Amino acid sequence: xxRIKLFIITAIASFCANNLSAQNPVIRDQFSADPTAxxxxxxxxxxxxxxxxxxxxxxxxxxxxCMKDYHVFSSENLIDWTDHGVIxxxxxxxxxxxxxxxMWAPDCIxxxxxYYFYFPANTSVTDPSGRKGFGIGVAIADNPxxxxxxxxxxxxxxxxxxxxxxxxKDGQAYLYWAMGKIFVAxxxxxxxxxxxxxxxxxxLPEVGLKEGPFLFERNGIYYMTYPHVQNKIExxxxxxxxxxxxxxxxxxVIMDESPMNCWTNHQSVVEYRNQWxxxxxxxxxxxxxxxxxxxxxxxxxxxxxxxxxKVVPTRRxxxxxxxxxxxxxxxxxxxxxxxxxxxxxxxxxxxGWKAVLAKxxxxxxxxxxxxxxxxxxxxxxxACAKMGGTIQLRLENAHGPVIGSIQVPSGSELNKIEIKVSxxxxxxxxxxxxxxxxxxxxxxxxxxK
Ligand code: FUB
Numbered sequence: 001x002x003r004i005k006l007f008i009i010t011a012i013a014s015f016c017a018n019n020l021s022a023q024n025p026v027i028r029d030q031f032s033a034d035p036t037a038x039x040x041x042x043x044x045x046x047x048x049x050x051x052x053x054x055x056x057x058x059x060x061x062x063x064x065x066c067m068k069d070y071h072v073f074s075s076e077n078l079i080d081w082t083d084h085g086v087i088x089x090x091x092x093x094x095x096x097x098x099x100x101x102x103m104w105a106p107d108c109i110x111x112x113x114x115y116y117f118y119f120p121a122n123t124s125v126t127d128p129s130g131r132k133g134f135g136i137g138v139a140i141a142d143n144p145x146x147x148x149x150x151x152x153x154x155x156x157x158x159x160x161x162x163x164x165x166x167x168x169k170d171g172q173a174y175l176y177w178a179m180g181k182i183f184v185a186x187x188x189x190x191x192x193x194x195x196x197x198x199x200x201x202x203x204l205p206e207v208g209l210k211e212g213p214f215l216f217e218r219n220g221i222y223y224m225t226y227p228h229v230q231n232k233i234e235x236x237x238x239x240x241x242x243x244x245x246x247x248x249x250x251x252x253v254i255m256d257e258s259p260m261n262c263w264t265n266h267q268s269v270v271e272y273r274n275q276w277x278x279x280x281x282x283x284x285x286x287x288x289x290x291x292x293x294x295x296x297x298x299x300x301x302x303x304x305x306x307x308x309x310k311v312v313p314t315r316r317x318x319x320x321x322x323x324x325x326x327x328x329x330x331x332x333x334x335x336x337x338x339x340x341x342x343x344x345x346x347x348x349x350x351x352g353w354k355a356v357l358a359k360x361x362x363x364x365x366x367x368x369x370x371x372x373x374x375x376x377x378x379x380x381x382x383a384c385a386k387m388g389g390t391i392q393l394r395l396e397n398a399h400g401p402v403i404g405s406i407q408v409p410s411g412s413e414l415n416k417i418e419i420k421v422s423x424x425x426x427x428x429x430x431x432x433x434x435x436x437x438x439x440x441x442x443x444x445x446x447x448x449k
Contacts, residue, residue: 023331024317025284025294026081027073029350033293034105034162034212034266035279040115040144044272046073046081046279047108047117051292052101060101065291067103070119072145078277078297079319084145088119093137093150097124102134105212105266108144109165109191111173115141116191117148118163118175136163136177138192157194158185162266165191166215166244174244176201178211182226184245203248204239205230212266215244221306224248225267233263236280238308254300255311258282262290269300276300277318278311285349315341316367320428323371323448329433330355330444333367336398344414344444354414354444357391357435363398364443367430374426376448380418383408383444389437393421393446398432405436414444421448 025032031051038045049067054060069089073081088106090098100122108117116138123135135154141147160179165187167173173187175194182204186195201224204210208229215224222241227234236255239248255278258265262283270277278300286292297318301309316333330341330353338358345351355364379393388410394400404421435441 023328024296024298024313024315025282026078026297026317027083027295028352029083030071031285031292032071032073032295033264033281035281035295036105036107036164036214036268037270037277037279037297038108038110038144038268039270039272040110043074043076043144044078044270045108045144046075046295047106048073048281048295049103049105053292054101058099058101063289063291065104066101068101070103070106070117072108074144077319078272087141087146087148088117088139088150090121093121093139094152095123095125095135095137095154096121097132104134105162107164109167109173110144111167111191113142115144115148116165117141118165120161120163120177123154133159134161134179136160136175151192155192155194157198162212164213164215166217168217168244172244174215176213176215176224178213178226180209180211182210182213182224184213199245201246201248203246203250204228205237205250209234214268216269217244218271218302219306222248223269223308225254225269227265227267231257233257233261234265236265236267236278236311240306252307253310254278254308255280255313258290259313260284260287260290262293264290264293276302280311280313282313284315320368320370321366323369323376323424326445326447327366327369327431328352328445329364329366329431331366332364333430335364336362338362339364342442352444354442355433357433357441357443359440360435360438363432363434365397365430365432368428369431370428371424371426371448374424376424377420377422378418378449379404379406379421379446380416380449381406381443381446382414382416383442384411384414385437385439385441386410386412387437387439389435389439389441391441391443392434392436394432394434395423395425395429396432397430398434400430400432408441414442418449424448 032048034049054066102122106119139148139150160177162178182201281293385408
């Protein structure tokens with residue numbers, strides 16, 4: 001009986017391993033933005049905001065953020081994400097104006113076995129000082145997945161967006177938030193009330209909007225990270241201190257402005273299994289409308305003096321891809337200048353992308369594929385070429401050893417083509433698709449057999 005159990009467990013484990021793939025964006029069936037990642041109980045939980053298209057007939061701006069609820073996602077490998085569904089919605093929090101679709105960037109933190117989810121939204125009632133605008137509320141759960149029970153009222157004395165909570169080693173909790181500038185106050189032990197007067201984190205750049213505070217500590221350095229409009233759109237910057245309330249010293253840029261011109265960015269930084277990661281967002285599923293964003297992850301590295309190395313956003317993302325899974329080659333690590341990325345179907349961005357190699361010599365490279373023991377004999381490819389074409393598969397780089405050469409028949413529809421491959425080495429390697437033809441060849445994905 002034990003043996004049968006072991007066999008079943010091994011079979012399930014290898015099935016799961018075979019289905020690993022990794023790419024940016026990490027959430028691929030809906031828009032997701034403003035990611036806060038937290039490690040709870042050995043898993044990474046992702047608390048993003050949720051961009052949607054403004055519904056008709058609600059008197060909403062079509063050119064602005066539209067967000068009515070929050071989902072929570074979890075992952076053990078940063079690759080496969082489980083959507084645990086909606087945890088808080090504008091219709092279920094009684095202080096929120098349920099016509100405002102204003103559930104912006106959230107955070108979540110654990111204390112004494114409870115999970116405190118902080119979220120901003122437009123208030124439906126004026127507070128004692130006569131203000132409406134953005135308030136910050138809290139919903140509490142016994143598990144990171146929920147159910148979360150919203151508090152009756154937003155946190156008193158806080159007006160703003162983008163809550164972020166940090167609990168220091170001595171147990172003191174701090175709430176940070178934004179309103180053009182960044183503010184901080186101590187939180188009471190109950191995590192629901194301020195325990196000090198709000199104060200501005202005044203050492204940050206004087207000019208240009210600052211929002212999305214995310215504070216973390218590493219080796220006694222407190223890192224205040226924030227999006228800031230230094231030029232025309234936001235970039236991710238950080239300042240450091242030896243205390244959660246500052247004074248902070250402006251230290252550097254974590255990520256430059258979006259190459260796709262996404263006006264916002266929003267970050268969290270988390271250590272998981274001895275590697276630091278930057279969670280951020282961009283608008284690759286929606287290049288024409290930057291209020292439809294998607295969460296991405298890339299590795300983040302520190303210099304020996306504690307400063308942060310700049311993170312260059314990649315499509316490849318993080319994690320190892322199994323050679324027997326789908327290798328989405330358009331989520332490249334690097335490519336030649338002539339290679340472009342296009343949607344498979346313009347009408348449905350969530351159907352994904354393909355790499356278009358325009359001419360002979362164009363290439364696209366996908367790193368960190370696990371070829372296991374290297375026993376693969378065939379590759380299946382989803383590709384097309386209007387005029388027909390030939391591509392080569394190489395290992396390591398565009399001039400590396402050839403493992404197969406594929407004739408792509410002429411036609412405009414993507415087709416599955418299977419060929420034999422040889423010379424595959426064991427272990428983790430990079431794969432490069434190189435065009436041998438002077439007319440365009442399009443490649444969607446590959447899988448080894
Ligand atoms: O998602 C709405 C707003 O855009 C967030 O609250 C800001 O941080 C920016 O990302």
